[in-house]
Amino acid sequence: MSGGGTRSPRIARGRSSERAGRRAEALAALRLRLTGWRILARRLKTPAGEIDILARRGRMLAVVEVKRRPDRATAGEAVLPAQRRRLARAADWVLARGEALGAGGVEGLRFDLIWVDRLGLPHHLPDAWRPDGS
Template structure:
């Protein structure tokens, strides 16, 4: 797969992830937030919780899990910390989530995947 196809697949996966999260009661407040230390695929809010979501699209659940390593999560956490003041209001909580998009399966949302 070339870079352009991978980009298109990633955008499709992020759109599907955003729809899935909306169906689960989350409100998407930002997409593809870029920072000097990394990128956040989705920023979502439900009640007092703000989640910074890393979306992984792979051919298998195992492949998606392998794509989400400690290094990747560390970058997402650093990016979330950099932009948290913009999205997290006083009295709200925040966390890092992951969402796996795999063909012929429902998206899999993994809450609170980063524990520093």
């Protein structure tokens, strides 16, 4: 007998969560595209951590965090201060490599939140937080 039987449900839940997260990010990217944003990257790996979506509209660059949550309050609470600091460091890394990532010539940077509710509807909260904590 192998001990794999007890791990299987956990692995299945992990895969299910991964698929649900990818679906949420796809819905978020679609929402952004439909409102005039160009998606520069999804799941962008940086030395500071991962950015769910990096998007640009005109001269504005948005670092977008995607959450699957039932409402705005729950989604906002899910982005903890440590994660906000990590995203700010990741944004600094992106800005330092601006042209290579299509982010050159930006005049503004903001941190947005998109949450996908229980019905699968994406909701966009522009400028959800600032690196200085506001």
